[in-house]
Amino acid sequence: MPELPEITVRAREMKKELVNKTIANIEVLQPKCLNVPEEVFIEALTGAQIRDVTHRGKWLFVETSQGWLLMGLGMGGELLLVTRDTLPEKYRLIFDFADGTCLAVNFWWFGYAHYAPTDELDSHKMTAKLGPNALDLTADELRALLKGRRGGIKSFLLNQARIAGIGNFYIHDILFRAKLHPLRKINTLTDDEIDALFRAIRQGLQPSVDKGGAWYELNLYGDRGGFLREDLLIGYTEGEPCPTCGTPIEKIKTGSTSSFICPHCQSLE
DNA sequence: ATAAGTGTTGCGCA
């Protein structure tokens, strides 16, 4: 599930470790995660030198001397910097580097490893339509994005084309901090509530970036993140008292995803 | 042991 904090940290680690490495060999065990035929993918990136690693939302952008490697990890993906002697049990894709290290990529449910030529990044539809990173957004930009929208606030925040990086894990605490019910209609939000939402997005994501991502995800070195269950305010704490008012936290269905809310602090009116 | 639930995304449909 990696969401923005995990991907931010992963991009940072990859930039530190992988820049200047040369891809000597590529092994694809799950061709269906590619956007081009396996032979094309291997041909395109073999011999490439890694120049930079950045991210937008939940997507990693690996810039190489021979084009872009774009990765979306889906739910629960892992990227591990290992050697052929320390490979994890399961992986879908391996990039062997000229120095003997390798990057093992594993997807739990659904992930993508896509290729785009250097000057054709815009042609990659899945990343071209991503909105601004949730943590790069300004309060004015958020106000502008919300203007004229009619839907529920939760589906807006989860829509990567509007704001990139928020998923169905950190969103529970973000909405709680903003005191907004997930199904609250955007056109009923007051200016104060939008300001509160802006602050809540930062407060909900930044601590996890600082702590290296969520505890259930492994970083590039195989270690768990330092953002722990107790760092969550109400997410995944069904039945426990709300830290503000003591009302038991409820788990409710909101469309096709679940939400954790304090029914008192986040009333729909 | 079987089954439901899950952090994602794009798509077609109403």
Add this chain to the structure above:
DNA sequence: CTGCGCAACACTTA
């Protein structure tokens, strides 16, 4: 534009 249900099919938990 919006929400909804589905499909991709791994792994944990009840």
